[in-house]
Amino acid sequence: MIPSPRIPSVDALLRDAALAPLLADYGRSSATAALRQVLDALRAQLRSGTLSAAHTAPAAIAAQVQQALERRHAPRLKPVFNLTGTVLHTNLGRALLPQEVVERVAQAMTSPMNLEYDLEDGGRGDRDDLVTDLICQLTGAEAATIVNNNAAAVLLTLGALAAGGEVVVSRGELVEIGGAFRIPDIMAQAGCRLVEVGTTNRTHAHDYERAISEHTALLMKVHTSNYAIQGFTTSVADAEVAALAHAASLPMVVDLxxxxxxxxxxxxxxxxxTVAHTIASGADVVTFSGDKLLGGPQAGLIVGRKDLIARIKRHPLKRALRVGKLTLAALxxxxxxxxxxxxxxxxxxTLRLFTRPASAMQAQAHALAPLLQTALGSDWQVTPSPMRSQIGSGALPVDSLDSFGLQLRPASKTASVTQLQERLRRLPRPVIGRAQEGALWLDLRCLEAAEQDEFVAQLPSIPAQT
Incomplete structure (x- = not known):
């Protein structure tokens, strides 16, 4: 009778040379926890009669412990190749920061900074002052303040200027964006009451005028950046709504x-x-994002009249929603x-990706097609193909950009687009495309020359089809 394999003890393995590198790299407590996890799995195999003696050798156990530690310590937030065709992809982090911006952030991460310290008089400063002059210069606004995203900007603005009062908004502008962010819900959280005017497709100036009462706190326009209503439609221009608000001594706010x-x-x-056009049209306060068309870090910018911005900054929520030095450095x-x-x-x-010529992507597609074909084999047909990119993150929803990329179409009954997407996600740097018309489309708009070598180098590592 063949004796059962013997599983070494934890203490014996911790003294074994096979585990010494792991103890040095990961620390004794982490390595021990991973070792106990591996040994538990081996004991389960022993009880089921599936454990072989080779699996109980210290070197084999150390290899399993190393795999467990690598999985446990691998970063959850990791770079991917965005080949979806959506430049500002919310799920993939929106705007990419230029290298010179990254260097400023790195400096802010490693050095004390004058975040709230006035270098002129040595007293306490206002962190907003680091960027407000620039923002006002670029927008034509009198004043500005910064919070952590545009949803926060809208919430803070309404809470500061309209709490306890009514806010008049066109029904066609009561948007819901990603994450179930709804304008009516934000108004409720800000303590103001929504007054809808007009219909879904048509709102007129007299609708706003009739809705104004002694309870009205402000008139609001919401830029419908993530959808478009077409056909028999009417909306009221910002300048006209601003004129109606000012005639009633009310502020007019635009969520851009x-x-x-x-x-x-x-x-x-x-x-x-543009923000500058909206300010010039008479808007008293304008809110917008930092990490969409602006091309910067996640932030919510609030610009407008000096007295209204001062009220917004005094609101208790401002401190809860403020940004830190890394965001300010990037912005x-x-x-x-x-x-x-x-x-x-x-x-x-962001602008460089928007304006990348389709001809450059076409040449890139023809260069990459044979390499990807070799990596995937005869189960797939890789074809350079014209495509349409989109800006993303709710911006310009009905407009698209001429693009070029690769279509990966099944060439056998065993080939699966869903499985191929999963295989590409398992690469060292995951590749994210889009499934469309029975194929996987890899839009090359966001694959710049500086990253192409990395993309090519990992093609032989594409996991085998199961």
């Missing part, structure tokens, strides 16, 4: 959502209203790129 600081059409892109460095419009399309990553 994405918020661009430049004329997108000047770069051959679909037009989008300041991003805004400074806008001071050099002649190089903005090259230096601002």
């Amino acid at each position: 959502g994405s918020g661009t600081l430049v004329d997108m059409a000047a770069y051959g892109l679909p037009p989008e209203v 300041e460095a991003t805004l400074r790129l806008y001071q050099h419009p002649e190089t903005l399309a090259q230096r601002l990553t």
